[in-house]
Amino acid sequence: MSVVVQKYGGSSLGGVARLNAVAARIALTRQRTERVVVVVSAMGDTTDELIALAHQLDDDPPSREMDMLLSTGETVTAPLLAMALHARGVPAVSLTGMQAGIRTSGAHRSARITDIVPQRVIEQLSTGRVVIVAGFQGATEQLDVTTLGRGGSDTTAVALAVALQAHECEIYTDVAGIHSADPRLVADARPIGLLGYDEMLEMAAAGATVMHPRAVEIGEAYSMPIRVRSAFGDGPGTLIRRHQPMEDRPKVRGIAHETDVAKVTLLGVPDRPGIAAAVFGPLGESHVNVDIIVQNVSHSGHTDLSFTVAESDLNRAQPVLDRIAADVGADGVDADRGIAKVTVVGAGILGTPGVCARIFETLAGELINIRMISTGEIRVTCIIDRDRVADAVRALHRAFELELL
Ligand code: ASP
Ligand code: MG
Numbered sequence: 001m002s003v004v005v006q007k008y009g010g011s012s013l014g015g016v017a018r019l020n021a022v023a024a025r026i027a028l029t030r031q032r033t034e035r036v037v038v039v040v041s042a043m044g045d046t047t048d049e050l051i052a053l054a055h056q057l058d059d060d061p062p063s064r065e066m067d068m069l070l071s072t073g074e075t076v077t078a079p080l081l082a083m084a085l086h087a088r089g090v091p092a093v094s095l096t097g098m099q100a101g102i103r104t105s106g107a108h109r110s111a112r113i114t115d116i117v118p119q120r121v122i123e124q125l126s127t128g129r130v131v132i133v134a135g136f137q138g139a140t141e142q143l144d145v146t147t148l149g150r151g152g153s154d155t156t157a158v159a160l161a162v163a164l165q166a167h168e169c170e171i172y173t174d175v176a177g178i179h180s181a182d183p184r185l186v187a188d189a190r191p192i193g194l195l196g197y198d199e200m201l202e203m204a205a206a207g208a209t210v211m212h213p214r215a216v217e218i219g220e221a222y223s224m225p226i227r228v229r230s231a232f233g234d235g236p237g238t239l240i241r242r243h244q245p246m247e248d249r250p251k252v253r254g255i256a257h258e259t260d261v262a263k264v265t266l267l268g269v270p271d272r273p274g275i276a277a278a279v280f281g282p283l284g285e286s287h288v289n290v291d292i293i294v295q296n297v298s299h300s301g302h303t304d305l306s307f308t309v310a311e312s313d314l315n316r317a318q319p320v321l322d323r324i325a326a327d328v329g330a331d332g333v334d335a336d337r338g339i340a341k342v343t344v345v346g347a348g349i350l351g352t353p354g355v356c357a358r359i360f361e362t363l364a365g366e367l368i369n370i371r372m373i374s375t376g377e378i379r380v381t382c383i384i385d386r387d388r389v390a391d392a393v394r395a396l397h398r399a400f401e402l403e404l405l
Contacts, residue, residue, distance in 0.1 A: 003166040007039040007157035011174040012231035013077055014044030023084035035125045039135040039157040042073025063108035067147045074134035082132050092130040102138035104146045111146035116163035154215035162222040172231035177238035180402035181255040185390045188403035192253055196243045196347055199253050202379045206343035207258030252346040252400040255393050259386055261339040262311040268331030269305050271298040278328050288317045292374040311337055340389035343381040350377055362399040366391050
């Protein structure tokens with residue numbers, strides 16, 4: 001008998017009315033399928049509020065204690081939802097991550113699931129109960145509570161779906177699926193019907209925040225189809241799974257964008273072996289993520305090296321950059337804030353004649369200056385000024401006719 005795993009996000013669960021609405025949906029699912037497992041997030045902004053509370057007491061709270069604290073958000077939701085189901089006459093039981101057999105590494109606040117021993121879940125399912133599992137949390141071998149990193153309930157859900165051999169993992173959220181562009185920028189953006197795991201990962205890396213990338217990686221590793229859909233409507237949402245035969249698929253699937261971007265240029269860097277390592281090594285050690293890197297053609301033994309970082313990391317990166325510039329003998333460091341990244345995603349686009357040209361013509365038509373370009377097998381990313389990002393996304397969405405998908 002097949003198992004259905006559903007995950008409900010915090011925005012679908014805040015408050016009594018929403019808990020009841022979710023319970024009603026689960027009750028309907030239960031009429032179709034006998035075995036239903038539900039993974040829940042903390043309600044509303046609970047996790048943010050708990051983090052803020054902790055920081056009022058301690059600037060640098062011990063991560064073990066943070067996990068004890070943050071896990072409580074999900075631990076509250078699970079029994080409340082079980083009660084809402086019970087009140088409707090649907091038998092249900094709540095389990096913590098530990099009780100559900102979610103074993104993790106000891107890396108507090110970003111623990112990895114090492115194994116799932118879902119005995120308890122299976123037992124409860126066979127007694128006919130809906131099993132509600134607190135997402136985002138697990139426990140180490142020593143039974144210390146851990147959390148999986150922000151957005152980690154998605155990871156719990158997909159991993160449980162794999163462990164229970166579910167045929168699909170449903171992620172219920174406050175949007176109707178993964179959209180062809182951010183609906184806040186593009187009025188006629190549409191939920192994408194079908195998306196490959198690799199396309200979803202590129203969309204996520206490029207700024208689409210609906211699905212947690214780690215959950216998608218688990219889905220890909222175990223070929224678990226993931227359906228992202230609205231908790232408030234009945235649309236089919238987006239199905240993320242292995243590629244279908246691609247001949248008749250449109251090549252461009254979506255336009256993602258990211259606005260927390262700054263561009264850094266090291267000026268007049270000596271052009272010799274070991275320089276890139278000397279630059280990016282220390283940045284990595286300081287946990288500054290570097291994204292797009294462009295090294296210019298060298299003139300008289302010197303070159304400019306440009307790359308992007310998150311603007312929110314720039315203050316932290318600045319002293320490291322000054323040190324690097326001095327160490328490698330660069331002429332100086334330039335940092336441009338107010339940059340954005342626009343990414344066109346679709347399997348096979350780099351090998352499709354005309355796609356790149358269309359992207360660049362479209363941006364040119366809007367008089368948008370491209371400051372850097374980076375390509376991957378299934379994406380093209382342009383770095384532009386942040387104040388033009390909405391125009392860029394809208395124009396590209398129109399140019400590739402994504403509203404007709
Ligand atoms: N509540 C956690 C967070 O906000 C986990 C999740 O919602 O997936 O990050
Ligand atoms: Mg989430």
